[in-house]
Amino acid sequence: MLATSEIELSQQALATNIKYLRSIVGPNVRISSVVKGNAYGHGIAQFVPMAERAGLDHFSVFSADEAFAVWQAVTGKSQIMIMGYIDNDDLEWAIDHEIEFFVFDMDRLIHSRDSAVRLKRKARIHLELETGLNRTGFDALQLEQVTAFLLENMDCFEIVGVCTHYAGAESVANYLRVKHQIKTFNKRVSWLKERGITPQVRHTACSAAAISYPHSRMDMVRIGILQYGFWPSKETFIDCMKYAANREDPLKRVIKWMSKVMDVKEVDTGEFIGYGTTFLVTEPMKIATVPVGYSQGYARSLSNQGRVLIHGDRFGVIGMVNMNLLIVDVTDHPEIQKGDEVVLIGDQGTLSISVASFSELSNQLNYEMLSRLPGYIPRTVVKQT
Numbered sequence: 001m002l003a004t005s006e007i008e009l010s011q012q013a014l015a016t017n018i019k020y021l022r023s024i025v026g027p028n029v030r031i032s033s034v035v036k037g038n039a040y041g042h043g044i045a046q047f048v049p050m051a052e053r054a055g056l057d058h059f060s061v062f063s064a065d066e067a068f069a070v071w072q073a074v075t076g077k078s079q080i081m082i083m084g085y086i087d088n089d090d091l092e093w094a095i096d097h098e099i100e101f102f103v104f105d106m107d108r109l110i111h112s113r114d115s116a117v118r119l120k121r122k123a124r125i126h127l128e129l130e131t132g133l134n135r136t137g138f139d140a141l142q143l144e145q146v147t148a149f150l151l152e153n154m155d156c157f158e159i160v161g162v163c164t165h166y167a168g169a170e171s172v173a174n175y176l177r178v179k180h181q182i183k184t185f186n187k188r189v190s191w192l193k194e195r196g197i198t199p200q201v202r203h204t205a206c207s208a209a210a211i212s213y214p215h216s217r218m219d220m221v222r223i224g225i226l227q228y229g230f231w232p233s234k235e236t237f238i239d240c241m242k243y244a245a246n247r248e249d250p251l252k253r254v255i256k257w258m259s260k261v262m263d264v265k266e267v268d269t270g271e272f273i274g275y276g277t278t279f280l281v282t283e284p285m286k287i288a289t290v291p292v293g294y295s296q297g298y299a300r301s302l303s304n305q306g307r308v309l310i311h312g313d314r315f316g317v318i319g320m321v322n323m324n325l326l327i328v329d330v331t332d333h334p335e336i337q338k339g340d341e342v343v344l345i346g347d348q349g350t351l352s353i354s355v356a357s358f359s360e361l362s363n364q365l366n367y368e369m370l371s372r373l374p375g376y377i378p379r380t381v382v383k384q385t
């Protein structure tokens, strides 16, 4: 049975994005490919081998179950790193498979030590430092205890990294806060070194920080949204264009999420489109229905706002996005027919849809909509688009 939509992933687009990223961070900074949220909806199983082909060999996920999915998908000797949730019962699996993980509380540190002792293997840890995001991470007061514990149990740990995460590097509104975080981080790392804790890799930057704060790049950057060909924010894009010779978007969308026109019909003046009264027809219209709605990940907030591509032209979503349907205004386009390809995210012809690139929608919607794309949508990898 055919699904109502499908996803194509472009190997060439990914290569373009990685090449661009490499040109920004230089040859000596390791790139960790962030593939949490099912690789931002691209699909871990399909995306991870693509990323390996593009030269990446380090993958970051949020949780142990995602690490397991990446572990199943890797073909090479790539390293996997868990940045967030691990049930204490899963620590043994992680340690036994040389999966690296963040440590941000004494409980995980103690359980890691115990698991490492049982397995007679070292836990490969990254010390997460609290520098101002106020989410997870050891704060200054805890570091004495952490240091003492590590020095006592040195044979149980390989301290691979030390890291932190910024409180909104994608917006200049947070400039002082981020700058302060970088300073705090460097100070704490020196403090650790003076006490004999010498992590191999310092890493703090997400996509936005890697672009806008060169000092945040350090030894490794954790890149999510950018590798998929989307900008963390308009500001980050503008920051990048400062260095660009031409003013063209250097990124290419890896994903192409597409469906087909299910039906076309004419609607008379004075009628409303779809549920409720959010869209009044003021002159005779032609509409096309597309069999994708909010249950398939097309955000309801795109009602009367979204854009799709058909025949290489842009068309507006009108009325409310339904559970399984959306409606598009194709007035004055007699050539559009049932069965025509509809691109919901990605490129068609010379145009491209990044969800948040129109209207007042925030780029956060890109993160949200991509990561909500259902796992059951068929995904295929193509060499080029």
Ligand SMILES: *Cc1c(COP(=O)(O)O)cnc(C)c1O
Residues within 6 Å of the ligand: 034, 036, 083, 165, 205, 206, 207, 208, 222, 223, 224, 225, 226, 232
């Ligand atoms: C998601 C995440 C990243 C990547 O963020 P992007 O903005 O997608 O580059 C980096 N670090 C941590 C800790 C994250 O949770």
